[in-house]
Amino acid sequence: MGLKSTPFLSYDEILVDEIDIYEDAWGFNSEFSDVINLLNLVVTPVPEKRLTERLIERVRQQD
């Protein structure tokens, strides 16, 4: 017949690892890209290695 149908995708095949589907549905990234770009300028703080090591040491001492 020469007809081509769209292959089915299961939900698991859609990559949503980095996407919050609720956020996506509300369209924040497109509607507020200016504000979100500004928020991105603040470096996300991460704990220094020595702090994590100190915490793990304290956890071990608790045992």
Add this chain to the structure above:
Amino acid sequence: MKKTMSDYELIEKFVKGDQSCFEELIHRHKNKVYAYISLYIRDQALVEDLFQDTFLKVIQSVKSGKYYDNGKFISWVMRIAHNLIIDHFRRIKQLNTVSNDDYESDLFNSKKLAEANVEDHLIKRQIQKDIRKLISQLPDDQREVVILRHYSGLSFKEIADITDVSINTALGRMRYALINMRKMMEEKKISLTFN
């Protein structure tokens, strides 16, 4: 392929004596907890104390059987961090030693910034300071959602669990926060002037 253990599986093994399982939980969640506390507290030493206290309190609660798994371990941990922050502010209020200083950015000592020249550094620093100030001026419930979503990287489902509201309410707060931030940006004429 090695199967990744769930948070609850790690807790169960930790309770049975496998210390390394809690260390795995720390590595898994430390950035979310640290970012959350850092965006509320200015004093770096205090951030570090609260960060450690959060995980130590988690251990106490887990060992005394106060944690019941419902698939929301990180929400529970963040709630503990939140309560410790609230306790801190209550203590300060009682002592009447609240500082009115602007938020200082002690956090921006990344390698990237170290490589930039001094002028760029100062401009970046000022912009980051301005943005943090905008965030700090949001109503509490809106600020919390922005920090949890944007800096701790939690999903709206997790945010709804932590803040004890529906997902729609959490999304609504985020929307209001973004609208308010845009308004403040316009009022203060802040724009994306540095890339």
